[in-house]
Amino acid sequence: MRDPEKTADAELAFALGKITRRVLDNANGALGEAALSRFANNLLEAGDEKIGTDVLMVFVAGFQEGDPPERRAAGSER
Amino acid sequence: MQQTKAAIIGGLVAGVLTTAVMVAGRKSGVLTKTLDRDAVDWIDRLTGSRKLIGDSGTSIVEFTNHLGASAAFAAALPALRKLAPSLSAVELGTLYGTALYLVNIGCIAPVLGITEGEFEAGPRKAGERWAIHVLQAVVTAIVAERLSAPADND
Numbered sequence: 001m002r003d004p005e006k007t008a009d010a011e012l013a014f015a016l017g018k019i020t021r022r023v024l025d026n027a028n029g030a031l032g033e034a035a036l037s038r039f040a041n042n043l044l045e046a047g048d049e050k051i052g053t054d055v056l057m058v059f060v061a062g063f064q065e066g067d068p069p070e071r072r073a074a075g076s077e078r
Numbered sequence: 079m080q081q082t083k084a085a086i087i088g089g090l091v092a093g094v095l096t097t098a099v100m101v102a103g104r105k106s107g108v109l110t111k112t113l114d115r116d117a118v119d120w121i122d123r124l125t126g127s128r129k130l131i132g133d134s135g136t137s138i139v140e141f142t143n144h145l146g147a148s149a150a151f152a153a154a155l156p157a158l159r160k161l162a163p164s165l166s167a168v169e170l171g172t173l174y175g176t177a178l179y180l181v182n183i184g185c186i187a188p189v190l191g192i193t194e195g196e197f198e199a200g201p202r203k204a205g206e207r208w209a210i211h212v213l214q215a216v217v218t219a220i221v222a223e224r225l226s227a228p229a230d231n232d
Contacts, residue, residue, distance in 0.1 A: 012224055019216055020099055024108060027209030028202070031108060038106035046098040
């Protein structure tokens with residue numbers, strides 16, 4: 001993704017993925033690993049052929065990255 | 079890009095995203111019965127559409143309505159931005175999404191018979207509905223802001 005426009009799209013998709021994760025975490029509490037994987041797979045399936053695969057993958061990467069900083073810090077201390 | 083046009087495109091992007099999230103959330107068990115399915119059931123109750131065009135056809139009608147509403151509500155965003163220029167896109171979207179949830183789902187949807195009412199729905203479903211509205215408005219605001227920002231010529 002060296003094209004500046006594609007880079008901007010990727011940054012936006014990543015940011016939207018993170019926001020989506022945070023919103024869901026706020027609605028239902030933190031998602032467990034299994035629920036997270038199921039959701040990500042279903043999201044890829046729902047977006048398949050509707051959204052470019054590279055953008056979709058970056059979105060899901062943002063979704064999986066979307067842990068609030070405090071939870072990431074707690075996880076890395078273990 | 080002109081602000082209203084950017085907001086409408088943002089609304090359409092958000093409409094597609096929230097639909098994908100509702101589908102994925104429902105299938106994975108992360109979300110309970112989502113608003114898009116409530117709306118499909120409502121359309122079918124009013125028109126008998128499932129017998130005529132099936133569940134997929136009724137879902138397409140609902141998705142089209144959803145996108146239209148997304149674009150219409152997004153068009154109001156530039157006016158809100160002028161009222162609160164210091165708020166970030168996330169803050170503005172959260173407030174706007176909460177307001178849309180309270181008016182549309184708290185007041186209008188139960189009267190029309192689309193939903194059962196938020197107290198009857200219970201805290202989990204009500205929380206999910208609120209979250210989807212916040213997601214819709216935050217994504218709209220972020221995409222609109224990106225599209226209407228001056229081009230970076232570095």
